Structures are given as structure tokens and as C-alpha cells.
Amino acid sequence: MKYFLFAVLAISTLFSSANEANQSPLLLSKPKIVGGELASQNAWPWMSALVFTYSDVDSSLDVAGTPYQSEPFSYSPSGQASATMADCGIADNLCNLAENKICLIARGEIDFSVKVDNCQAAGGIGAIIYNNTSGVISGTLGEDYIGNIPVVAISQNDGALLLNKLDSIATINLSVKQDLAQSASCGASFIGDKWVLTAAHCVEDVNIEFLKVNIGEYDLSDGASNAKAIKRIYIHPEYDEGSAFNNDIALIELVEASDQTAVKLLDYNTSKQLAIANSPATVIGWGNINAYGPNDEAPVNSQPDQLRQVELYLLSNEECKNQLAQAYSDLNNTIYSPNQVGITNSMICAAFSGDVQKGSCQGDSGGPLVVNTNEGWQQIGIVSFGVGCANEAFPDVYARVGNFTTWINNITQGIAIESNYDFALTPQNKAQTTQLIVTNNTNLIANLSFTLLADNISSHSFSLNTDNCTQLAAKQSCQIQVDFDAKTLGKHKVRIVINSNDVNIPTSQSYISAEAVASNSDINTQLSNGSSELRWFSGGDQPWLLDNSEAAIMSGAIGEDQQSAVLLTFSGAGTLSFDWSVASEENTDTPDEPFGVLYLIIDDKQIKFISGEVAYTKVTIDELAEGEHQVTWLYKKDGGTSEGTDKASLKNVIFTPTVTALPSPPTPTPLPPSTTDTKSGGGSVYFMLFLLIMLTAKRRLI
Structure with missing residues (x-):
């Protein structure tokens, strides 16, 4: 079940291992504007908000x-x-x-x-x-x-x-207002035609049926009806959704083009020169306005309705690494090297000077960092992450736009393909297939070919059918078929590279991943008495284990950003019931974004999850339809600390098939009168017919 959130949520990642290269040891928060000023209403016409629109509701509660x-x-x-x-x-x-x-x-x-x-x-x-x-x-x-x-x-x-x-007596009143309202989840910038630029972490796993883009937005308290629908989202194929936030960039394709003014993007070399010179830069957004330190509790949400801006100065990556390494060392009383703080060439940093705390934090993610050049305002960065908010020891970190101009051009002006697809956990020996959309965003007819590339034998687990996309007209789309055969256990990853016979047509690529998990007869014996109808599989970073103390199974011992999964496959309609429990770190601030969590996924749809300290609870899933079913219990940890026994448990898994009622026998039709005595023969024919129907029905149920 995917939840539709109206409130902007602070998402944090805690690094507990500082010895691992390219990882930092502190709480990272997705940024906001702190210490800034109210922006002029028409100053940033390309500034955009990623919003959820909804019918606003007035509520009241009166008791006695x-x-x-x-x-x-x-x-x-x-x-x-x-x-x-x-x-x-x-x-x-x-x-x-x-x-x-x-x-x-x-x-x-x-x-x-x-x-x-x-x-x-x-x-x-x-x-x-x-x-x-x-x-x-x-x-x-x-x-x-x-x-x-x-x-x-x-x-x-x-x-x-x-x-x-x-x-x-308590009285509840809920009434829907006439006008649409909107709530911003992130910032973004309009770069022309039908394209919007934002951070990858803002749009991963979002439902584009609900998320919209409001271009040229200023005051979130009105204008919700101007929000535009999204056609497709392209997340950078090498985006690191774990701790590092590397390549934190995404393109949003709108259903309709806009004639609004677009922002210009700054090239990589110029961004590097400006950073070395510690040039001024401005960040814009609707994020919270209260600062806090790396060890402070995040303050209560304080997002303004009207757009705000703040001036910072750029840092070279060397300066940023050195400052962060020193800040981590001072805070933790240990030595961190500049290579441990996670800053890459795809990032750029900015800080503030003076006594007034300034910066970006929750709510500003995805928004633009801009510089004023001799060509006017140009975007140099995308708000990505920071340690605390507006803390002088910790610079803010942005995705460096100039590092991605080729990728942006390949998508917006070339042959675009969905950037990523994950077949996820697949039972061993099962075959899966999906269709990926390929779009020709040029004005030329494109003759295309497709290549699978992998660093190991995992490419043998994938195959392509591209017959529908060998020639693609301008501004048209087609679909290629990707097949995964889970014969070889473990994780698999492959790239689909698009080739064009015209050097004037740039192309893009897609990363495909999958994991084949092994059948587990021990779990089958423990939970299903070795049933051949219920088939169990287990895998992930660690498989599930038997818990013989209570005829249960429990998740494997996993670390930060790892997962342990158990799968059940079966056929037919019926009811599934089980008892599950979890003992994990709970996110009490934003429960819909849990830290240590046990998910229930049925036929690729997330149904429920539990997190924190939850004793065994019975769950019943009614009315499973006819057909093949795959149920996955997935225990997953974020990059934070462990609490409780740090495990998930499962027992009493029962699938009860739906019993089909026997058909009623037909009412016999009396034989016509005859001068010959046929009562015995006639009765025998209909009695045998009735037996035949009943025997046929019984055979269908066996």
C-alpha cells in the first residue's frame, strides 16, 4: 500500500560506520531554507514546486x-x-x-x-x-x-x-472546501518545453497519478489548480539511494509543454571555477526556517507558504571535504579523512558566512542553487542533503548540475528509456518479463539497436525483444521486452545500451537488476509440513532462519541498508492468514518512513508493514483471486542504529482455498407416456445421468 502524504516529511539517514570509504558518520537531513528572506514574487519564474493537490477539508472537534x-x-x-x-x-x-x-x-x-x-x-x-x-x-x-x-x-x-x-458527547465535523489545495513535497526547476529538474530522492517510488508540478509557483496557499500532470520520471540510472546520495538528480516529463521562462544550466568547468573562487550563490525554496545542529532533535515543521531565498558562498570539493572531515572529527573525538565524507564530483557544496545561520533543509530538496553570471541567473546545483540544518561546521551539499548535462541532453533531446527497472526478489527457476518504454524526443527518424552489457555472467540471465523499436519515428514511443530467467541464484545487474545509426541522435541507457532466491525446504517443513502446493524461498542479503522455540521463522542477521526476505508461492483462490512480529528501530517522528521495518508484499503490491516493538499479531488476507500468487515478507533496515532484538518473525502461515459449491443436479424431465412399460428403464437412465454429473463434479474438486 502506497500512502499519499500531504505533509512534507523530514527524511534522515544515520551513518554508524565511519571507517568505510565514502560514508559519513552523522545524521543527514534533506534540506530547507534557514536564515533567508522572502523572495520577490516574479524573481524566479522557473521555480517549481512538486505538489500533491487535494480537496481541502475543515475539521472540528467539540467535547461537552x-x-x-x-x-x-x-x-x-x-x-x-x-x-x-x-x-x-x-x-x-x-x-x-x-x-x-x-x-x-x-x-x-x-x-x-x-x-x-x-x-x-x-x-x-x-x-x-x-x-x-x-x-x-x-x-x-x-x-x-x-x-x-x-x-x-x-x-x-x-x-x-x-x-x-x-x-x-463528542462531535466531529469534516467538510470539504470548494477550492483545491496543495502541499509541496520538494522544490524543482523548469528547464524548458516539458522538462523539470529535481532531486532523485524527491521522486523515487512516487505515484505520478497524484504528484504534480506547479511551475512559477510563489505562494502555496493558492494556485493549486495550475499544477501540471506528470507523464514520466527519469531518475539517474546510477543514483545511489543508500547513504551517499550520489547522482541525486531526476528529470520529470510533463504531460503538456509549458511556455514559462526556463532556467539555464551551468556547465561543469564554470561551476568548478566558481567554486574555487568561493563565488556567491542563492538557494530558493519553501523549506523549514529553523536551524538545528547535527545532534539536535529536528524542530517542529515550520514551512512557509511563500517562497524564500538565501545567499551562500560556494566551496571547492577539496574545501568541502576538509571542512566536513574536521567537523566529524571534532564531533566524534576521532579522526576522519576527507575521503570518508562521501563528497564526489557529482556534488558541490555551499556554506554561509557571518553570525546569522543560513542554509537549506527539509522541504527544499530538489530546489535550485543558482549563480548570477554574465548570462544571467544559471542553475549550478540541486538541493540534496546536509548535516543538521544551517550549521556553520557542516556545509550543505548539492547535486552538481554541470556533471549531468550530457545525461539531461540524452533524455530531453535524444532517445530516452526508463532509467531503472528492478525485477526484485524472484523465486529460483521462475521467469519474469517487463516492458520498457523507449521515446524518440528528436525531430528525426531513428534506426535503433540494443545491447546488453554486464561485468559478469549475470547478462546470461536476461534477454531482450526489441522488434517493435528498430525504427522509431520522431516524437513517438515504443516498447522493448526484457526477460529475466532466475536460474542462477544471487543478484544480477545489466545495462541496456541504445545504439543509433545517426551521430546526431544521442541515446541513453537503462540499468536492470534482479535477484534469484533459493527454495528452502527447511522453512517448507517448519511452516507447511513439506507441502508441494505451498513453496517457500528465502534470500536477500541474509536468508530467514528457523526458530524452533515456537515453530516459527525469523529474519537473518542483516546490517545497515540490507534486507532479508522470505517468499511463499501458491496457486488458487482463498484466504491467507499468519502471525507476524518485529523488534526494530522505530521512526516515531514520521512512522510512514520506518527505519527497521517488516513489509508484506502480495503479487508485487505492498499491503502492510510493521515497525518498532510489535508482538505477534494475526493478519488475514481475504479473497485472494484465482491464479498464481507470490507473497513476500521483507525485513529491511535503514542506515541507522539497531534497537530491540533487531529481527522479524513469522509463524502460523495458513492458506485456505476457496471451496467451490457443487452444482445442483438438473431436474429430470418426465418421459412422454408410452403404451410400453418403461418405468424401470426410464428411471435407470436419469438416475445414471445424475450419478454421472455428480462424479464429474467431484473429479473437478480433487
Whole structure:
């Protein structure tokens, strides 16, 4: 289940191993504007916001005549509910006290949508969910929520007060406003025609049906109707989505072109010269406005509606590495070398001078860092990451635009292909296939060929069918087929390189990855009594292990940014049930972005996850349709610390097939009258026909 977030979330990565090359040991935060000033409304016409648009909802909560601060959950139905309240705890099961009442629910452990479902299923007419930390929850019930009772969020303190007022009448009101509203998730810049530039980490795994781009935006409190739909996203094929944020750049293709003014991109050599000269630069965005240090808790969200800007100065990469190495050393009382701080040629750094703290942080990710040249304002960087926010010891880090001009040109002015595709975890000996879109963004007819390149034998696991793309007309698209045969265990990666017979037509490439995981008879014996119908596989960085203490299995011992997976495959319609638990590091600030997490994935769709300290909980998945099914339990860790026993567990996995009812036998038609006595013969014919039907039906069920 992919959640649709209206609030901008601070995403952080913690490096705990400072001895590994190109990794830094501190909390990295995705940037914001700190210490800046209000931008002029028409100064940056190419400045863009990545936004979610939605029908804004007014919410109110009144208990015994006293109003309480409340926030609506996104995807909550509108409406009114008024009744006394029932204490439903964390609502991890049906709330037996909820009949014709409003459920008072504590945040924790399970999805908000599940909590509300358990309230409504027990007869509740509304739900109030109170936080388990400071502030009011800014949450979602999920884009596929189908309940119909209104739901509001309140603070932890107000929740404690209401627990002492359960017999009082609570009234919830949710009403939808007429005009669309928008919430920015990241910044971006318009570079012309139908193309927008942003950070890769802003758009990985997003749903383009909901994310939009508002070009020339200034005030987020209005103008949501101007946001443009996205056609396709190209993330740099060598983007490092782990700890390093290397090649943190992405292109967004809009459904329709725009005539808005575009920003010019600065070349690599000029960016290097300006950095050596410590030239001034300006960063722009809607990020938070409060500074904090590397060991401080991130402050409460303080994003402004109106665009802000701040002036910094550039650093050469050598200066940036030296400053960061010194800052890490001072903070941790150990020695770090410049080569350990993760700064590459695809990055550029900027810092502030003087006593006023300035910089970028949460909410500004993807936005532009610009310099004023003799050709006007040009973009030199893309907001990527920083340590803390606006801390004088730690420069901000940006993706260096000049390092990617060839890649940008190959996509926007050449033959573009989807940059990455991951077949992910595949049971051994299973074949998978996918279609990749190839687009000719030139004005020429292109004659194309395709090559698979790999550093090892993994290329033998992949094959291509490119018959539909050998010749591609201008401004047209086609599809190639990529097949993966999981005969060889382990991880596989290959590049698809596009070749053109015309030197005037630039081309791009795509990275394809997959992992074949081994069948596991021990798990099959432990959980399925060796069933030939239920087939188990395990892999990832470490396979799952048997837990004989309770007839269960548990995830393997994995490290930072690693995963351990167990897969179940079977055929047919029916119901799947199991008990799962996890003991891991929990992200209490933004639960929808967990640190140590156990995911449930069914047929390539993420259904649920649990994180933190969660005891064994029963899960039932009803109405699985006919056909082949693959269920994956994936335990995954971020680059941070470990908490609890740092493992996931699974037991009592049961698949119950749907029983098809036997067909009713046909009603026999009486034989016509005859002068000959045929009662015996006639009765025997219909009795045998009935037996034949029943035997046929039984054979179908065996």
C-alpha cells in the first residue's frame, strides 16, 4: 500500500560506520531554507514546486461544549458524528465498546486505516486518533481507503484529557472546501518545453497519478489548480539511494509543454571555477526556517507558504571535504579523512558566512542553487542533503548540475528509456518479463539497436525483444521486452545500451537488476509440513532462519541498508492468514518512513508493514483471486542504529482455498407416456445421468 502524504516529511539517514570509504558518520537531513528572506514574487519564474493537490477539508472537534484542536486525516470521509466515546486502545482488533459511539484511539503499531476499520466494523460512527508524541498527527488513511466514518487527529495531551471524559458527547465535523489545495513535497526547476529538474530522492517510488508540478509557483496557499500532470520520471540510472546520495538528480516529463521562462544550466568547468573562487550563490525554496545542529532533535515543521531565498558562498570539493572531515572529527573525538565524507564530483557544496545561520533543509530538496553570471541567473546545483540544518561546521551539499548535462541532453533531446527497472526478489527457476518504454524526443527518424552489457555472467540471465523499436519515428514511443530467467541464484545487474545509426541522435541507457532466491525446504517443513502446493524461498542479503522455540521463522542477521526476505508461492483462490512480529528501530517522528521495518508484499503490491516493538499479531488476507500468487515478507533496515532484538518473525502461515459449491443436479424431465412399460428403464437412465454429473463434479474438486 502506497500512502499519499500531504505533509512534507523530514527524511534522515544515520551513518554508524565511519571507517568505510565514502560514508559519513552523522545524521543527514534533506534540506530547507534557514536564515533567508522572502523572495520577490516574479524573481524566479522557473521555480517549481512538486505538489500533491487535494480537496481541502475543515475539521472540528467539540467535547461537552469545549473545542479541541484537530486535523483531518487525508482520505477521511467528510460528515458529522456525535456521540459518547469509547476507549479503543490502539484499535488493533475490533473495539467491542464502539457500537454507536465515537472511538477514541491511541496511535501506535498498526496502520491508521486498520484502526478505523476496526472501529467501524464494531459499530463505531466516528474516530478520534490521538498522538503518542508531541503535536497533532498529520496522517493519511491511504489512497485506497473505503470506510465511511469521519476521522480526526488530536494531540497526545488532548487524548489524555478525553480519556477522562468518555461519557461526554463528542462531535466531529469534516467538510470539504470548494477550492483545491496543495502541499509541496520538494522544490524543482523548469528547464524548458516539458522538462523539470529535481532531486532523485524527491521522486523515487512516487505515484505520478497524484504528484504534480506547479511551475512559477510563489505562494502555496493558492494556485493549486495550475499544477501540471506528470507523464514520466527519469531518475539517474546510477543514483545511489543508500547513504551517499550520489547522482541525486531526476528529470520529470510533463504531460503538456509549458511556455514559462526556463532556467539555464551551468556547465561543469564554470561551476568548478566558481567554486574555487568561493563565488556567491542563492538557494530558493519553501523549506523549514529553523536551524538545528547535527545532534539536535529536528524542530517542529515550520514551512512557509511563500517562497524564500538565501545567499551562500560556494566551496571547492577539496574545501568541502576538509571542512566536513574536521567537523566529524571534532564531533566524534576521532579522526576522519576527507575521503570518508562521501563528497564526489557529482556534488558541490555551499556554506554561509557571518553570525546569522543560513542554509537549506527539509522541504527544499530538489530546489535550485543558482549563480548570477554574465548570462544571467544559471542553475549550478540541486538541493540534496546536509548535516543538521544551517550549521556553520557542516556545509550543505548539492547535486552538481554541470556533471549531468550530457545525461539531461540524452533524455530531453535524444532517445530516452526508463532509467531503472528492478525485477526484485524472484523465486529460483521462475521467469519474469517487463516492458520498457523507449521515446524518440528528436525531430528525426531513428534506426535503433540494443545491447546488453554486464561485468559478469549475470547478462546470461536476461534477454531482450526489441522488434517493435528498430525504427522509431520522431516524437513517438515504443516498447522493448526484457526477460529475466532466475536460474542462477544471487543478484544480477545489466545495462541496456541504445545504439543509433545517426551521430546526431544521442541515446541513453537503462540499468536492470534482479535477484534469484533459493527454495528452502527447511522453512517448507517448519511452516507447511513439506507441502508441494505451498513453496517457500528465502534470500536477500541474509536468508530467514528457523526458530524452533515456537515453530516459527525469523529474519537473518542483516546490517545497515540490507534486507532479508522470505517468499511463499501458491496457486488458487482463498484466504491467507499468519502471525507476524518485529523488534526494530522505530521512526516515531514520521512512522510512514520506518527505519527497521517488516513489509508484506502480495503479487508485487505492498499491503502492510510493521515497525518498532510489535508482538505477534494475526493478519488475514481475504479473497485472494484465482491464479498464481507470490507473497513476500521483507525485513529491511535503514542506515541507522539497531534497537530491540533487531529481527522479524513469522509463524502460523495458513492458506485456505476457496471451496467451490457443487452444482445442483438438473431436474429430470418426465418421459412422454408410452403404451410400453418403461418405468424401470426410464428411471435407470436419469438416475445414471445424475450419478454421472455428480462424479464429474467431484473429479473437478480433487
